[in-house]
Amino acid sequence: MAKVLVLYASLTGSTEIMAETISDSIKANNHDVDFKSFDLDPIDAKEMVNYDGILLGSYSWDDDIPFEVEDFYQDMDDLDLTGKLVGTFGSCDSYYDIYGPALDTLASKSEERNATVYSEKLKIELEPDDQEIEHCEKFAEGFLQQLTT
Template structure:
């Protein structure tokens, strides 16, 4: 059975809702899914999975959460080139610049992104949840 890690950080529950929607869609395709916080995922875990979805909301000045998520991602990002990866997260201000910056960072390291980063304004509405399902489908097709 294929296996995917959905690694995310959520402060308000918005990104968590996206993670759960992505997870449920993957499970509907008979893919084993593990929902993990950033402190539970290391470079050594990468090979356990056929694909990985990373979720983090915009924080501060349009950046990744700095105490847990950013250190974890900085440690593993150079080891992701052989895995299909999905980036997702929510925001409540500005225009989603943090996702564009995160995506460009991954592209510079040849991370195999299955699509452009998925963003939702505030709590994901029905359209954003549908986009989560479509993104999960793209990840499923890539593993």
């Protein structure tokens, strides 16, 4: 059984819906999940080393990571995530010039810290519909497959 952290920032609730779906899918596959929000659950980036897999969710607007993720992101500089699988997901808005930059930024930082980054960055336009909820479940299953093989 793998131990997975699902940590997210959500402004409108869309990324939270995704995080809940992903977390539920991981639990349904009999893995241990810690479900946390950047806003509500104090977490130190150093805690990432306690997990086999880490799923970082964030909304993405303009050009970078949201303010509530900034400190955590900077604290990642001190980590060695060798042997950890990190995935990113979130709600994005195609109105902006760059689509989902926060997810790309978090994935790049994880890679710099020697994590293995899950190949799919799950980007959903605004609020997920039923089909996209199913995609979130498949995303979680694919992540678990890579994590446990």
